[in-house]
Amino acid sequence: MTQDMTNDPLVIFTPSGKRGRIPAGTTVLEAARRLGVDLDSVCGGRGICSKCQVTPMFGDFPKHGVKVAPDALSDWNAVEERYDGKRGLQKGRRLGCQARIQRDVVIDVPASSQVHKQVVRKAATARDIIMDPATRLYYVEVAEPDMHEPTGDLERLRQALRDQWQIEGIRIDLPVLARLQPALRKGKWAVTVALFRGHDEAFERLLDIWPGFYEGRLYGLAIDLGSTTIAAHLCDLRNGSVLASAGVMNPQIRFGEDLMSRVSYAMMNPGGDAEMTRVVREAVNHLARDVAHDAAIDTAQIVETVFVCNPVMHHLLLGIDPVELGQAPFALATSGSVSLEARALGLDALNPAARSYLLPCIAGHVGADAAGVVLAEEPQNSDDLVLIVDVGTNAEIILGNRDRVLACSSPTGPAFEGAQISSGQRAAPGAIEHVEIDPASREPRFKVIGCDLWSDEEGFAQATAATGITGICGSGIIEVVAEMRMAGLLDASGLIGSAEQTGCARMIAEGRTHAYLLHDAGPDGGRITVTQGDIRAIQLAKSALYAGARLLMDEMGVERVDRVVLAGAFGAHISAKHAMVLGMIPDVPLERVFSAGNAAGTGARIALCSVAARAGIERTVGRITKVETAIEPRFQEHFIAANAIPHATDPFPELSRVVQLPDVAFNAGQAGDGSRRRRRRK
């Protein structure tokens, strides 16, 4: 490349490696545009925004075959001088719109000057998301009105965006239009506009306008709207960083703990759905104000929201009666993604023109939250066969690889969340979250949320004095049941042995069944026990989960999966070993079980940062094979077969690496009403 056709200077951009000959006198910004190099600019090259900063490199670059002379770029100019004096330009940096190319040069574009920055999402999977937000700022200079050519101010703004940014087809709502004339005059015919480009629309929407160059930033809210909690993350739409997060209880809980009871409430109470819609929207407004306050920004700077949620939450947020989701065939009002003005959702604590996007639903029981999990975990791009389980009141289960992705929902009930467990509680300080039972002594030790010590370690009593030991949360109940099984206190059918049968004094008779005394706070405190009813509830939940996974494996025609991903806030806290002892998930090597954290929420963040991701997840969801557990006879078969710990139909060769399960069997006649089959939803 040292012998070239022209005498134009050779320009090489790093880190992209893009290169080409550019006529002398061209600005670095213009050269970047011509060579397709990702160099940011909000002001369009007017030396105002400073987004196009670059670092020219001088000296000998044998790798690139060039020597860069000290005068390769034009001299530091008055605009750069002024900018440096006003705000400071890092040493070695130049403004790309001011520095002109004079001779061969190598120019580095720092990450902060790239539009499509790579945002490292999480260390675990080292996956990146590319910033490609729907809403961006553009600085534009508009022609003044001319009585001889009496076009409107909006028409001249449109023309300027066409000329200066090659943007066609702007739409604008009345309240923003009403602010256009004052903004143009205050800004002396220069304004900054926020333009939203829907991934499925042929035009851009003008969301907001500021006189002159707007120094502020735009933000978005990624919202994980769960049945129990609502979590919101405030993200910077330029770099995807999270500035603030907040969560609140879903206020709909007062209308029903779980989804089906809320659907029932809507069916039984005229206007009940509208009331639930109102309170959840209010809660989102509240969250928006909270995170804006925490991050010290104006709520008007929040121009987008992205929601992930299950189908019932989805319908209630949209103001659609969820009654059809409570009965077969579980028809969604709409399964596609929903893109609309946030104010149509009653969200008034944002920019008045803010937009909302709801990810598509996969099926009547597999919602936009599952789509968020798919967006975050990308089973459709996986070489190995991955089983993704998002555990909640309903478990969403996804199985797939590059060839095919399947999804279903399984009615696990609330046991995994600590509900309908005698000593169960939500995950909160004071709740037992980890349990170990000594196989010899059958004595337990445990840890509670909010304290790093085990219960048999020094200082535990003082450390937990404030919170007390209040109950067992979801991960704790899984561990204690698995530990009881491993310690021989529970047989394969799930029966708890008596003190006599097990030789363990902690076994307490309760009617015709027995319970394990996990903790006794003495006369002033309560007892925390694990009852036969608790075991049955966990058995039902884990059987449902396992049966769903097996159903998908049947559909896929496989007997094993390569990898298991536990998603959801709860999934992050589940011990893989204990889950496998219980038989919650199919058998894989323990090191092939991963926790994805709140994958649905991550999916919301990705969709917030990238319109390409929105288009992508819509295509992917369209291709997912939906399996309806409620009408699959094999689901019932798997469900019944999975009741045992471990269940009878599936050998557990891998588990032998984890633990040897004792061969105990207690008198089945002792089983009390705890074995009553939980009524499945119709």
Add this chain to the structure above:
Amino acid sequence: MTQDMTNDPLVIFTPSGKRGRIPAGTTVLEAARRLGVDLDSVCGGRGICSKCQVTPMFGDFPKHGVKVAPDALSDWNAVEERYDGKRGLQKGRRLGCQARIQRDVVIDVPASSQVHKQVVRKAATARDIIMDPATRLYYVEVAEPDMHEPTGDLERLRQALRDQWQIEGIRIDLPVLARLQPALRKGKWAVTVALFRGHDEAFERLLDIWPGFYEGRLYGLAIDLGSTTIAAHLCDLRNGSVLASAGVMNPQIRFGEDLMSRVSYAMMNPGGDAEMTRVVREAVNHLARDVAHDAAIDTAQIVETVFVCNPVMHHLLLGIDPVELGQAPFALATSGSVSLEARALGLDALNPAARSYLLPCIAGHVGADAAGVVLAEEPQNSDDLVLIVDVGTNAEIILGNRDRVLACSSPTGPAFEGAQISSGQRAAPGAIEHVEIDPASREPRFKVIGCDLWSDEEGFAQATAATGITGICGSGIIEVVAEMRMAGLLDASGLIGSAEQTGCARMIAEGRTHAYLLHDAGPDGGRITVTQGDIRAIQLAKSALYAGARLLMDEMGVERVDRVVLAGAFGAHISAKHAMVLGMIPDVPLERVFSAGNAAGTGARIALCSVAARAGIERTVGRITKVETAIEPRFQEHFIAANAIPHATDPFPELSRVVQLPDVAFNAGQAGDGSRRRRRRK
């Protein structure tokens, strides 16, 4: 055509004359579609809507070269029988979707079965408008939900519209989406939807939905939003017929009589523009309820509104501060057409999803009302050179033909509307609207609004006893001034002669000037006089109007026009002869002066009935040459030169055919303060 290639029956449709060979067994509706014949159907051929009624014709048709046998169509079937029993089918009619072609046949499509009916707009110009409404009804049968293919109800509706109507890309607002599921179930998976297709959008909007086949009709409101009055016409969107009309005073009048005083009000009073916006929207809602009540329809059946209005009304309706329109360079916030949800305009007395369309503005002083006039009068399609004058507080003036169209606005002031005239009043019962002065006796006679008799006819006193004779309206003041000039009571400069100079006892001294006593109601009533001040006001107004027209003629490079059209409610009442005596309009043969009535309102009706017309007027407005009178020095020259009656610079050869003006001249020294030049707006 008697020798044909195939044995398929020959089908000939009248009145279109379209013909072709169609396989036996094809329905008439399908045959019409294949031959491109305009035959309506809402239900898509299911025998429900009865819109596809046709009249088969039997016997010998030598003109078409066919004989039609009695069995040319299949027998009357059960569906037709049922329909006839239920609603009655006119004798000789068949349902096009049921009758199948068996042999050669001639089929007449009655006007009522055509989608694109020709609606005769007005007898005068015999112009037709073709029905092409933006909103239409479609009956559609939707697939039931399937748990194995869990798409949403909306997605299945979309698919059905694609399959059954070839309609792609439906958008729907949340409140309508919330009604989708109940409607589908109530209609047993059949619904009728109202789809709005914007002429500038790539998708259709689902405005409303009804279970099963909807028997009702859709309506639109054409609204002429004037500074003084607001008029609304309720139109049937299938055939363009006007079901009801209503008008109210513009309630903004309390903030200022004319446009500039309303702009001043907005400038002087914070929130004043919002208040004016509120009251005008309220008035439109009121009108909508009125016309719906008069036509005995549900306001929810009104799905569209089209507005024509001047730029200040346009901005105030949209909620945009009109302050920029009150000062040079008179910049509009937007000059393009505006298409939006009616609820964004606060119009809540319509279908909640109703749409609004505002015609484009031509310039800062030439509004959507002028665009409506252009749409109605089509100067751009005229072979001869037509001057269109819409007289109001501002006169919009349009000059053009096929080659070129020019437009301007001229500040005539309110004199032509009877304001700022000593005995002036709005057109209302009791107002003098026609005047004749006997050239010999100088005695007047007149007619008042609400009475068909002249004042010198028998019974006039009794007939006007109820209203009295209260003043002179706009058309009356034009006539009386012209008559005074013709009777020699006024000289060419506009000076009123004294009783002595004229020998007329009705001349009354008023300070240093004189007035003409038009009517004296005696001691109990008042005197109605025409003062020197009145003459000056009319001279200023007519000079402005004439100067605007001349300016456009200069720009066009012509000395004469072929035709003059007087538009506007006032234009309809102006006597062409008197207008020409006054020198309001350039000289043309009297028979080439036409009244177009409320052409702007007609334009609104056309736009309501045809999206093609909307696209057309937007293109036309873009090509109109705008002339700004305020910055044209020649306007001032023409204005001053046009002051005389007749003015000095332009010979009036045509006028000699109308009337011989007496050669009188009064003492200019007698002119009082009435000659003070009215201050022009800056």
